[in-house]
Amino acid sequence: MAFETQMLSSNDESIELAAKLIQQGEVVAMPTETVYGLAANAFDEHAVAKIFRAKERPADNPLIVHISELTQMTDVASQIPTLALSCAKAFWPGPLTMVLPKTPRIPSITSGGLETVGIRMPSHPTARALIDAAEVPLAAPSANLSGSPSPTCAEHVLKDMNGRIPLILDGGVSDAGVESTVICFEPEAIKILRPGAITAQMLASVTPDVRIDKGVLHAVDNSQVVASPGMKYKHYSPKANVIIVDGSPEQFKDYVLSSGTPGTLCLIFGDEGMDNTEMPCIDLGLSSEEQAHNLFDALREADERGAKTVYARCPKLDGVGLAVYNRLIRAAAFEVVKL
Numbered sequence: 001m002a003f004e005t006q007m008l009s010s011n012d013e014s015i016e017l018a019a020k021l022i023q024q025g026e027v028v029a030m031p032t033e034t035v036y037g038l039a040a041n042a043f044d045e046h047a048v049a050k051i052f053r054a055k056e057r058p059a060d061n062p063l064i065v066h067i068s069e070l071t072q073m074t075d076v077a078s079q080i081p082t083l084a085l086s087c088a089k090a091f092w093p094g095p096l097t098m099v100l101p102k103t104p105r106i107p108s109i110t111s112g113g114l115e116t117v118g119i120r121m122p123s124h125p126t127a128r129a130l131i132d133a134a135e136v137p138l139a140a141p142s143a144n145l146s147g148s149p150s151p152t153c154a155e156h157v158l159k160d161m162n163g164r165i166p167l168i169l170d171g172g173v174s175d176a177g178v179e180s181t182v183i184c185f186e187p188e189a190i191k192i193l194r195p196g197a198i199t200a201q202m203l204a205s206v207t208p209d210v211r212i213d214k215g216v217l218h219a220v221d222n223s224q225v226v227a228s229p230g231m232k233y234k235h236y237s238p239k240a241n242v243i244i245v246d247g248s249p250e251q252f253k254d255y256v257l258s259s260g261t262p263g264t265l266c267l268i269f270g271d272e273g274m275d276n277t278e279m280p281c282i283d284l285g286l287s288s289e290e291q292a293h294n295l296f297d298a299l300r301e302a303d304e305r306g307a308k309t310v311y312a313r314c315p316k317l318d319g320v321g322l323a324v325y326n327r328l329i330r331a332a333a334f335e336v337v338k339l
């Protein structure tokens, strides 16, 4: 192993140590309000290369650059449309990433070879303090191995990154539980490339014209040029085979009880009568917000419990539910049983 990975609870001292490591060109895992990130100096191509290596991430999948002050935006983005400023005012700090043309200071490796860059100002106090202390914007993808569920606590990061990075800052369980909403701009319109906790309805307060990229709901062909390269990769997948089941709670129950074999586990939303059965279940909660908060932990737990098949109830598609569906449909490799 290249590193003895240290996990330290987040405080002034550990943040100072993390900032030093970043200034020396290393990669550090940090908590954010969405999921944990693997952070390095966004301007340093050698440091960013270490992120790609640690995650085993494909080189054409761009990273998000994290800032802590609005003044840093011009170091990263070369053009900032009025709509982007309105979004920054309305939703930053918070779980919103804006794709804008990049400055030459952002090396091509950070932007996955694109001329644009994703920028976000996180609200988690540790992430903000680390950006301030490192004195550079931080490139940070989710801190999971490429393809596996994003980490929502420091233990998840340790599982994937042990021996690959020197330090994990433990800042508790991530609040949102799904990654930031990624948007780009069209004249007078916002397009959602990846749904998250900032919903289409919320973005509509900035402009009435909010569009949803077709890659959000549908599979994208690997040979296609896609608006958000991350969407073409197999994602969020536990070892178990995940299948979404679209039907009423009663239909869901009948279906899984008749199709389930040993090694089947169900992801349910609130009590749906499943607790009267022998079927192993993980309850993600009734609201879309709870489901988002619990989803990735549940996918990891399914693996830990040795599940072979996971039947997941189909989430609602509105509000934060769209983010839950977008992650779950990728975990399920687009396999949906309609009842």
Ligand code: TXA
Residues within 6 Å of the ligand: 032, 034, 035, 036, 037, 038, 061, 062, 063, 064, 095, 097, 099, 100, 111, 114, 116, 117, 118, 120, 122, 140, 141, 142, 143, 178, 179, 180, 181, 182, 193, 194, 227, 228, 229, 230, 231
């Ligand atoms: O909440 C989050 O966004 C977390 C935390 C750590 O901040 N980060 C995260 O990063 O989810 P990552 O690398 O796992 O996902 C970044 C997504 C990918 O789907 C990528 O394709 C898209 O953002 N993206 C980044 N830069 C882009 C660009 N220039 N154009 C289009 N899509 C971009």
Ligand code: MG
Residues within 6 Å of the ligand: 141, 142, 150
């Ligand atoms: Mg990711």
